[in-house]
Amino acid sequence: MSKHLHKEGFVPKYLLEKLAKEGHEEAKKTLTQMESIVQNKTKETNSDDAENSDDAEISTSVAPLQGRRKIYDSENTEIFKKKLVRKEGDPPTSDESVNFAYDLCGQTLDYFKNKLGRNSVDNEGMDLIFNVHYAKDLNNAMWVPSVQQMAFGNGDGKLFINFTRSIDVIAHEMAHAVTEFTNELVYEHQSGALNEHFSDVIGSAVKQHVKGQTAENADWLIGNEIIGPEFPGKALRSMKDPGTASQFDHQPAHFDDYKELPLSKDNGGVHLYSGIPNKAFVLVSLEIGTDQAAFLWYTAFQNKQIIHPNATFEEAFEAIVHTADMLTGQGKLPQQAVDAVKNAFREVGIPRQS
Known part of the structure; x- marks a missing residue:
């Protein structure tokens, strides 16, 4: 590891x-x-220790x-x-x-x-x-x-x-x-922001599923259930509206606002810049549903050739578009999935226009 x-x-x-x-x-x-x-x-x-003998016995099973x-x-x-x-x-x-x-x-x-x-x-x-x-x-x-x-x-x-x-x-x-x-995304700069982004994606998808929510009526807040009375805000982050969760939340929602930061600042901005792909995920979820968007993201992140340990936002976009095309062709995602991904990432400035 x-x-x-x-x-x-x-x-x-x-x-x-x-x-x-x-x-x-x-x-x-x-x-x-x-x-x-x-x-x-x-x-x-x-x-x-008393249960370790059970573990040893069970671990010989062939099926996971x-x-x-x-x-x-x-x-x-x-x-x-x-x-x-x-x-x-x-x-x-x-x-x-x-x-x-x-x-x-x-x-x-x-x-x-x-x-x-x-x-x-x-x-x-x-x-x-x-x-x-x-x-x-x-x-x-x-x-x-x-x-x-x-x-x-x-x-x-x-x-x-x-x-x-x-x-x-x-x-x-x-x-x-x-x-x-899966892909051991290095915890710094864009790959680290993708690491945090993926966890926000899965955390939000599971929360919505368990609470019976949809992309439309979910709050898309990260950490709102564990903040105390003296915390200066409503959550740690907002996936839907980056930069609005607290007085310390300065997440941008567009790639134009990305600047290379030193590692001494949030490992190069891993929590700061995760808001950019987070916003894209929300937009895709609003088009095809959160569970299907989460399945798309999860499947794309299994592509270790494109989403490698030092992957960039643009490489993640490439993997997600490619995966959306593949899953649509297999009938596992609705036909509008590819356009939904392209439109969502375009709205947050990915890929950068030359």
């Missing part, structure tokens, strides 16, 4: 830094906690199995797999964070299987390990590539609330794992 994989949490580092500058000690504390995770200082216990869920309670420590509290098939517990993680992970896995034709995040039935109550009042949630597990903080109750309660948070982070196992 690439050393350039996504290592930020659901709440971007640059946003936490801005909140810290505004005097929010909780944001400053989260930055310190995140740094220890990035530097691979994570600790792990072996509390599930559906990914099983294992929910651990970190008990406000920075320890992974500290205490196994619910595994696949177990009844609900008295801890709502555990139940949210279990249920929303299951709904995301079902969406992967039924709408995208994918078997868990690696497409081979990988188990999903969630660590809830991770660290103390952590204002974040993340897929951690080094241990291939999820970690979810409780939030501080001021800036953010419990991260397990939001389906788009869970689906977004699981989509980062899909990217890791």
Whole structure:
């Protein structure tokens, strides 16, 4: 696996830094906690040794199995797999964070299987390990590539609330794992923005499906379910109206406004510029439906020749148009899909006109 994989949490580092500058000690504390995770200082216990014999027995099966869920309670420590509290098939517990993680992970896995034709995040039935109550009042949630597990903080109750309660948070982070196992989009500049964009796409699609929404009546907000009373906005991002989610949201919606940034600024703008392809996805969804648009995007992102680790926005557009043409020819997408893609990307300035 690439050393350039996504290592930020659901709440971007640059946003936490801005909140810290505004005097929010909780944001400053989260930055310190995140740094220890990035530097691979994570600790792990072996509390599930008793079930490892079952794993070994099952893994000899030839057919890939559906990914099983294992929910651990970190008990406000920075320890992974500290205490196994619910595994696949177990009844609900008295801890709502555990139940949210279990249920929303299951709904995301079902969406992967039924709408995208994918078997868990690696497409081979990988188990999903969630660590809830991770660290103390952590204002974040993340897929951690080094241990291939999820970690979810409780939030501080001021800036953010419990991260397990939001389906788009869970689906977004699981989509980062899909990217890791698919095309390892380098987490910087345009490829990093595509990495974030793909997670926003899947997070929004799963959220709309679970809530029974359509492209027309969805709010298209990212993270609106986990913001607290002191957060200066309604969400982290808006896919439909980039730049309108909070006082710190400066996402442009057109490629003309793209400027090469240093890596010290949001890894070259991975969260800032994801708004450009996000807007295109919304426009396509309004034409052909969110589930079909998500299927198109997912299929296109499997094309590793075009969407390679350092892929650009224009290469992603090329892959999506090519895939739309292919899926339309196979009768898997409506006839207007190709034009919908071309029109949507034209509206956000991709490809650039010479």
